[in-house]
Amino acid sequence: xxxxxxxxxxxxxxxxxxxxxxxxxxxxxxxxxxxxxxxxxxxxxxxxxxxxxxxxxxxxxxxxxxxxxxxxxxxxxxxxxxxxxxxxxxxxxxxxxxxxxxxxxxxxxxxxxxxxxxxxxxxxxxxxxxxxxxxxxxxxxxxxxxxxxxxxxxxxxxxxxxxxxxxxxxxxxxxxxxxxxxxxxxxxxxxxxxxxxxxxxxxxxxxxxxxxxxxxxxxxxxxxxxxxxxxxxxxxxxxxxxxxxxxxxxxxxxxxxxxxxxxxxxxxxxxxxxxxxxxxxxxxxxxxxxxxxxxxxxxxxxxxxxxxxxxxxxxxxxxxxxxxxxxxxxxxxxxxxxxxxxxxxxxxxxxxxxxxxxxxxxxxxxxxxxxxxxxxxxxxxxxxxxxxxxxxxxxxxxxxxxxxxxxxxxxxxxxxxxxxxxxxxxxxxxxxxxxxxxxxxxxx
Numbered sequence: 001x002x003x004x005x006x007x008x009x010x011x012x013x014x015x016x017x018x019x020x021x022x023x024x025x026x027x028x029x030x031x032x033x034x035x036x037x038x039x040x041x042x043x044x045x046x047x048x049x050x051x052x053x054x055x056x057x058x059x060x061x062x063x064x065x066x067x068x069x070x071x072x073x074x075x076x077x078x079x080x081x082x083x084x085x086x087x088x089x090x091x092x093x094x095x096x097x098x099x100x101x102x103x104x105x106x107x108x109x110x111x112x113x114x115x116x117x118x119x120x121x122x123x124x125x126x127x128x129x130x131x132x133x134x135x136x137x138x139x140x141x142x143x144x145x146x147x148x149x150x151x152x153x154x155x156x157x158x159x160x161x162x163x164x165x166x167x168x169x170x171x172x173x174x175x176x177x178x179x180x181x182x183x184x185x186x187x188x189x190x191x192x193x194x195x196x197x198x199x200x201x202x203x204x205x206x207x208x209x210x211x212x213x214x215x216x217x218x219x220x221x222x223x224x225x226x227x228x229x230x231x232x233x234x235x236x237x238x239x240x241x242x243x244x245x246x247x248x249x250x251x252x253x254x255x256x257x258x259x260x261x262x263x264x265x266x267x268x269x270x271x272x273x274x275x276x277x278x279x280x281x282x283x284x285x286x287x288x289x290x291x292x293x294x295x296x297x298x299x300x301x302x303x304x305x306x307x308x309x310x311x312x313x314x315x316x317x318x319x320x321x322x323x324x325x326x327x328x329x330x331x332x333x334x335x336x337x338x339x340x341x342x343x344x345x346x347x348x349x350x351x352x353x354x355x356x357x358x359x360x361x362x363x364x365x366x367x368x369x370x371x372x373x374x375x376x377x378x379x380x381x382x383x384x385x386x387x388x389x390x391x392x393x394x395x396x397x398x399x400x401x402x403x404x405x406x407x408x409x410x411x412x413x414x415x416x417x418x419x420x421x422x423x424x425x426x427x428x429x430x431x432x433x434x435x436x437x438x439x440x441x442x443x444x
Contacts, residue, residue: 009310019160244388256404
């Protein structure tokens, strides 16, 4: 356990926090360069197109989390052949899924626009944008697997390098293609296409040591039925959990729409506080994934407990700091994000919920990372089901009696329930980390 230190946790977590911090910058540049065209429709087209593709790719986000937990465990068990096989499996899954999405693009786009109709001009620009970007689907989904594999080995610095290069190339090409070549919406799409394929190429290059030894092409192991089934089960559990979590967030916005445009806008602004918290906490949850996974692979209960405690300590410190920042500067942040006075006033009323959110959600965020590292994904799925059932059972009566206050109470209650129920399952996780006892010798 000598390497299980506070420094080790921060070494894994900080690059992920920095990586997440670059994501909003890219969105601002994309919007800014398209805004120079001087029309509203291109901005809307890029916005809707990006959201549709993000939602399609998001379905495969399980590949990142599932791969990280399995890789961390194989690494902890010193099973280098399985570590190599996991990378190849995730690449095969990602590339195959991307090809399927390209083949089904017409159906996917048609379905998306039926669910979220837009004006003919906006839809036209969105289709132009997506028709180009869709060809990087194999790169983006494969990159989930590569990122998970790197995280599983604690190589989050490499993940940061990939994100930095992708976003840097994207920003530079945005400026060149849109402002320099006047390619408009298609220029933004081509910039992202090139950046995404560059990102996955760098990711594979950073994993090049795997391809220097024969184990990566051990096809009987790579395509082993039992291992594929286990990987599918882990990823399916994570996907169900993620879909339910997304359902809670989406329904929160839908229920909030009943209270009028001003309150809806205020809720949307306050959700950005939660988004910032999630980005910050993601780094420490990732640290838990890597360290807990290694401990599980090594069959060390002591290492698992220390990994969970150290990563949770820093996650907890981060949540307290964010709560203080929101309490002190929350109204100023809201005023910067919204110039509309009624929206500012409405957001100020419910700002205390955002002060409480990091504290109430800390256990849920950290235990997610711990359970992913341990690949106890069935527990994650089941506790998410419990959380979603309680949320949907409470949100309607609470919002009817207490209005938007009731909506926020139900929403934050879902985080508390998830944290409490996962904490209830944690002792069993520790017991599962103990070495399997050898069968007693037959005295006869």
